[in-house]
Structures are given as structure tokens and as C-alpha cells.
Amino acid sequence: MKKSELQTPAILVDLDILEYNIKRYQDLCKKHNKQLWPMVKTHKSIEIVKMQQKAGATGFLCGTLDECEGICQAGIKNIMYAYPVASEASIQRVIALCKKCNFFIRLDNLDSAKLLNTAAESQGIKINYTVIINCGLNRFGVQPERVVDFANSLKQFKSLMFKGISTHPGHVYAASKHEDIPKYVEDEKGAIKTAVNALTAAGFTLELITSGATPTFFGSISDKNINIFHPGNYVFNDAIQMSTGIAKESECALSIYTTIISHPLPDRFICDAGAKCLGLDQGAHGNASLKGFGHVKKHPEITVSSLSEEVGILHINGSTSLKVGDKIEIIPNHACSSANLTSNLIGCRGENIEKIIAVDMRGNSTVKVK
Numbered sequence: 001m002k003k004s005e006l007q008t009p010a011i012l013v014d015l016d017i018l019e020y021n022i023k024r025y026q027d028l029c030k031k032h033n034k035q036l037w038p039m040v041k042t043h044k045s046i047e048i049v050k051m052q053q054k055a056g057a058t059g060f061l062c063g064t065l066d067e068c069e070g071i072c073q074a075g076i077k078n079i080m081y082a083y084p085v086a087s088e089a090s091i092q093r094v095i096a097l098c099k100k101c102n103f104f105i106r107l108d109n110l111d112s113a114k115l116l117n118t119a120a121e122s123q124g125i126k127i128n129y130t131v132i133i134n135c136g137l138n139r140f141g142v143q144p145e146r147v148v149d150f151a152n153s154l155k156q157f158k159s160l161m162f163k164g165i166s167t168h169p170g171h172v173y174a175a176s177k178h179e180d181i182p183k184y185v186e187d188e189k190g191a192i193k194t195a196v197n198a199l200t201a202a203g204f205t206l207e208l209i210t211s212g213a214t215p216t217f218f219g220s221i222s223d224k225n226i227n228i229f230h231p232g233n234y235v236f237n238d239a240i241q242m243s244t245g246i247a248k249e250s251e252c253a254l255s256i257y258t259t260i261i262s263h264p265l266p267d268r269f270i271c272d273a274g275a276k277c278l279g280l281d282q283g284a285h286g287n288a289s290l291k292g293f294g295h296v297k298k299h300p301e302i303t304v305s306s307l308s309e310e311v312g313i314l315h316i317n318g319s320t321s322l323k324v325g326d327k328i329e330i331i332p333n334h335a336c337s338s339a340n341l342t343s344n345l346i347g348c349r350g351e352n353i354e355k356i357i358a359v360d361m362r363g364n365s366t367v368k369v370k
């Protein structure tokens, strides 16, 4: 089947670019003797996990327990969950995961640790954890200067096993130009260094020193402390990555294929893809260099100026060769959100449709009603 025969809107993944991105980040890890444990939440797809594993990924970081269970069932051994848990249902899922794979949870508070410890003790199992360090995102985590106190206070929980530290420099998404990125790399490396030095001096052994985000990857890959990297968005890239020069148009694998269905004003088209494909993200932390709701491939004269649920308004800046009936491809601002808006990614190679990639670990995909 050819791309031009597809119904629109369709969420496409260019397989050549996907494979290139997976290999590029993996090769850099190999070169620097680092492990790549990609963040799964970007694609939520077992098929893409398998591609990453085949390329050399030795573990995975998950944003949901659905993802942890999905990849565990698919045979992945090293699985880290990015956040603490606090509900009974989640604790029981963590316990079950610990019995099936080499599972790691991340902790940053004593209450969650206590709940997990009680559950682990009653089941006679041990739970591996890393301590979350705040490197500037100001979401989860203990300040690097306080990590020894926190790690010491966790020693009371005999069923929890300290394995190291983790951080995520997600505040890098406030950067609006390439020259801003090194500052966030320094935050990431600096927080890790402070925590590693303090913990080592206090007698802790750190097996896992983990961090990562796509925009800081190239700057922090040579860091001597971090041994596991967790980029996620890199498999697809998107207009947010383009806005800071982390990716070029030709390195963005995911796009929304859409038909121009109306031309209501001289400077306006309407296309049949809206917020339900493109998402309304304009950068997690307010990225001033993003214009509109996506990047129209090969047509710099078109801006995606606003979105309804099922249609998008395109602004024509000057003149264009496009007309009603033409199809265009829009790189979404945030590819992770777009992937989460479909059950099927359409894998194409050039103009040929090669396969359907199931997005099979979306929220509640594993829920069972007893």
C-alpha cells in the first residue's frame, strides 16, 4: 500500500528515521561505554521496545506501571519505574513485578518507602531502589546536598535495597535556543557529581547512576559519573526538539498525515487533523521559539495556527503551491503526546506502508474488572 492511499488523518512513523535515531543514540552510548535504558513513555509500544533492545538497550525506564508490566511480559529483564508509588493497588503491582524481573523503583520520600517496605516484608521479598535527585526540574527528588541524610534514613527499611541515584533534567525544555542547553547539562552533571561524591564519602556503593533527557544527551554522555542514560523522545524527535536544534526535520520520525479540506480565506487552509492527533502541547515549560501547533514538512510558508478537536487551521504566510485536496505531513510539537493519541502508528518507508506498530501500553490498557 502507498502512503497516498491512506485515510487521513493518520499518524505516520518513518521507519528509516526511527531506525536511524535508535542506532544513533545507541552508538553514542556504546562509544562512551554507557548503558542505554530508554524511557518507554514516548512510544508505549512493545514493538519499538524490541527494536531498541535489538540495537543494544540493556534495560528500560517506564513512566507507568502499565508499561512496566507490558515490557516485563515481553521478556525485558531490567525495568525501572520512574516514580514512587503510594496506593495499595500500585504497591501490589510493584511487588508482582519484583517477583518477575530485575525491577527498580525510584524513591524520594519516606512515606512511600515505608508503605513499600511493609508490603515487601510481608511477602518476604526485597525491592531495589534508586534515590531521585532534583537537578533543577523541581518535580520529584531530594536536593543533592541532602541525599546522604535521606539515604541514611532509608536504611531503617530492611526490605528496600539501595542501588544508586537517578535524575531527570526535564527543565531543559524551558530552553528556547541551542545555546541555552549547556546550562541544563551542567545542572544535570553537577547535581549527580555532588550526590555521588557525598554518598561515596558516606560509604554507599552506587551501582546505578542514571539520568537523561533527549536535549541534554549529547552534552552529558561523556560524564564520568552517569552510567545509564534514559532519553525517550529521541526515537521520534519533534518540533520541540527542532526548536532548539536538537533535531533536524529529516530526523523527525513521527508526523501527522493530513488532507487540506478547505480554503475559507486567501491566507487560510483547514486540514482534517486537529488536537486529537497533534495535541495542544506548546512545550512543557513554555518554549517561546515554538510557533503554533506543529511543523509542516517541506512547507515553511504554512503555520499551524490553531486546532479544534478534529481539524486544524493553517495560516499561509505569503504564497503557496498547496491547494484543497493536497496532503501534507505535520511534525507535532510533542511526539510523545501524539503517539499516545492513537492505537496504531503507521510505519512507512518512503512512500510505502510497511507495517502497523501497535501502541499497546497506553493508560488502562491492562485494567481488569474482577
Ligand SMILES: Cc1ncc(COP(=O)(O)O)c(C=O)c1O
Residues within 6 Å of the ligand: 039, 042, 061, 082, 167, 168, 170, 212, 213, 214, 215, 230, 231, 232, 233, 234
Ligand atoms: C523521569 C524521566 N526520565 C527520562 C525522560 C525522557 O526524556 P526525553 O523525552 O526528553 O528524552 C522523561 C520524560 O519525560 C522522564 O520523565
